[in-house]
Amino acid sequence: MEFYPSLFSFTRPSFGIAIAQMTEEHVSEEKAAEKFAWPSSLGWRLLIAIIFGCLMAVLPALIAWQKQGSSFYNNGYLKGISRGHFRQIYNAVVYRSSPPQTLAELNLPQEILQDGWGRPFQYEYRGTTCTITSYGRDGKPGGSGFDEDLSSDDPDRPTNYEELYRTEDQPTLYQFYFELPTRRVLQGAVITGLISFAMVFSVFSRSKVPDREKQIFLTFFFVTSAALVYGFVIAALHIPTGH
Structure with a gap:
């Protein structure tokens, strides 16, 4: 006799509501999981x-x-040497009353007359003016990074020793x-x-x-x-x- 009331209890409205709530919660959990899937x-x-x-x-x-x-151990150091030698030659030329016809007239040590890669500085005498040039690592006009030219005609050349030795010589991304x-x-x-x-x-x-x-x-x-x-x-x- 007790079995039938128990069976009947499954058909009560409260049981249906509970099932609906469980279904809604399950659907909500699935949607939440899909949201963060x-x-x-x-x-x-x-x-x-x-x-x-x-x-x-x-x-x-x-x-x-x-x-x-900028701190690459070889070429950056050599370019720094070029700048140092360039500055010494430039100062020696500027302090004279007139530009020398050749760099040999400056009586500077031979190593000073070469850039960091061991190539002589290019010197062009034009009567009352002159140009001092280093063609960089590749020894050819133009280029960037370590191949960049250093010239007395360049308005961006180092103007004092403080700027000279604080300049960071950066290779190009390709180099x-x-x-x-x-x-x-x-x-x-x-x-x-x-x-x-x-x-x-x-x-x-x-x-x-x-x-x-x-x-x-x-x-x-x-x-x-x-x-x-x-x-x-x-x-x-x-x-x-x-x-």
Whole structure:
């Protein structure tokens, strides 16, 4: 006799309301999970991974160029020597009543009459004026970075010793990555980008993430931190010190 009332209790309105509430809560949870789900499209995953990988490759490469390019142990030092010798020759010419016809008339040591790469300074005598020129690392007119010309006709030439020795001689981006031994930094940056691409693509391959917001934040934080640390370490280890 007690069985029928129990069976009847399942048909009560309160039970139907409870079922409806449970259904609504389940639907709400599914919608919330979908809201914080990773992109499931292969195209989106590839796009995000490529963007992240490129950033992780470009950032360490640019930082290495900015931080280490000006202090590159060989050519930057030689260009500094050129500026020092240039200034001594320029002062010797200016202090004379008239320009010499040749630099030999200045009676300066032979090494002073050469730039940092061991080439004689070019000297052009024009009666009341003259021009002193160094063609830089490549020994040819024009160029930038280490190949930049140093000329007394240049209005931006160093005007005093303080400016002379505070000037940072920066190679061009192309020279830093393709002509100098520092080109190994580019290889490290590319490897960093590829690893970052693989990590991000792997993480985004999951359709759902438990603990939604926290898991998303922690995953992004981990991937970003690991990629940046790896990039900086690779850049530091592959930059020649000059010792």
